[in-house]
Amino acid sequence: DIVMTQPPLSLPVTPGEPASISCRSSQNLLDSEDGNTYLDWYLQKPGQSPQLLIHTLSHRASGVPDRFSGSGSGTEFTLKISRVEAEDVGVYHCMQRLDFPYTFGQGTKLVIK
Amino acid sequence: QVTLKESGPALVKPTQTLTLTCTVSGFSLSTSGVRVSWIRQPPGQALEWLARIDWDDDKFYSTSLKSRLTISKDASKNRVVLTMTNMDPVDTATYYCTTMFRGRDWFDPWGQGTLVTVSS
Numbered sequence: 001d002i003v004m005t006q007p008p009l010s011l012p013v014t015p016g017e018p019a020s021i022s023c024r025s026s027q028n029l030l031d032s033e034d035g036n037t038y039l040d041w042y043l044q045k046p047g048q049s050p051q052l053l054i055h056t057l058s059h060r061a062s063g064v065p066d067r068f069s070g071s072g073s074g075t076e077f078t079l080k081i082s083r084v085e086a087e088d089v090g091v092y093h094c095m096q097r098l099d100f101p102y103t104f105g106q107g108t109k110l111v112i113k
Numbered sequence: 114q115v116t117l118k119e120s121g122p123a124l125v126k127p128t129q130t131l132t133l134t135c136t137v138s139g140f141s142l143s144t145s146g147v148r149v150s151w152i153r154q155p156p157g158q159a160l161e162w163l164a165r166i167d168w169d170d171d172k173f174y175s176t177s178l179k180s181r182l183t184i185s186k187d188a189s190k191n192r193v194v195l196t197m198t199n200m201d202p203v204d205t206a207t208y209y210c211t212t213m214f215r216g217r218d219w220f221d222p223w224g225q226g227t228l229v230t231v232s233s
Contacts, residue, residue: 001176040219042160049209049226050160055219093160097218101175102150102162 002027002096006105012113013084021108023077023094029057030074031098038098041070041079044107045090053092054079086112115139117149117210117224124230125200131229135193135210142188143168146215149193151184153206154226161206166193202231 003026013019029037037057042050052061054070057077067082081088091107121133133151140147150165164184165173174182183196193210207228211220 038218042220049223050220051223052219052221055221061219061221095160095162095220100173104160104162106159 001101002029002099002103004094004096004103004105006092006094006108008108009106010109010111012111013081014113015086016083019081019084019088019110021079021081021092021110023072023079023105025075025077025096027098028074029077029096029098037073038096039070039072039077040095040097042093042095043088043090044093045087048090050093081110084110084112115212115222117212117222119208119210119224119227121208121227121229123228124232126233127201127231129200131195131197131200131204133195133197133208133210133227133229135195135224137191137193137210137212140212140214142186142191142193144214145169146213148213149186149210150212150220151193151195151208151210152220152223153204153208155203155206158206163197163208164195200231205229205231 005024029039039057041054043053044050058070069080091109093107094105116138118136147168151163154160163175164182166184181198186193207226209226211223
């Protein structure tokens with residue numbers, strides 16, 4: 001199975017400041033056949049189900065503000081928030097869907113300072 | 114509007130079999146490209162993908178839980194059912210169903226989740 005790692009588990013941020021959340025995979029998530037990198041990001045706000053933020057490495061889901069961006073390659077990935085807002089608090093999960101079984105990182109909890 | 118809703122027992126005893134139902138609306142389970150997955154999350158822990166069933170009845174399972182899981186669907190009733198045998202307290206979790214569509218190979222949307230506690 002592909003192992004996903006997300007250090008740190010908690011990330012304190014100041015509103016208006018940028019934030020970066022890291023994710024690492026144990027295998028390259030690039031599909032050599034179609035050139036896509038199958039890494040997605042989900043945000044789970046307090047008391048809610050996860051919601052799609054970014055799919056296929058860098059594509060924002062419908063309705064997601066452009067302050068969110070996804071990047072990376074191979075086995076190292078980053079979700080960036082250009083200016084954190086209070087509504088961004090929650091747990092950010094990365095997930096790979098290159099191979100079965102799909103696997104998630106441990107999640108990074110974004111908290112407001 | 115696409116929605117999914119999980120249902121099942123809130124409490125099961127150790128060694129019992131858990132049966133969960135995901136009822137979908139706004140789409141058909143028979144439509145080409147539709148794939149429904151079950152994912153769980155123990156309290157305060159990470160998400161864990163469990164199983165997936167496709168429109169053509171292909172099935173995929175978690176490596177570690179494969180021997181305990183069965184996923185099935187009844188398209189006429191818009192339902193996907195997951196059974197998990199030999200439940201243990203470590204299986205206490207919120208269980209979610211979610212879906213993928215053709216050309217949209219990511220999980221969106223998700224159901225609200227259902228909390229299952231395993232305790233005697």
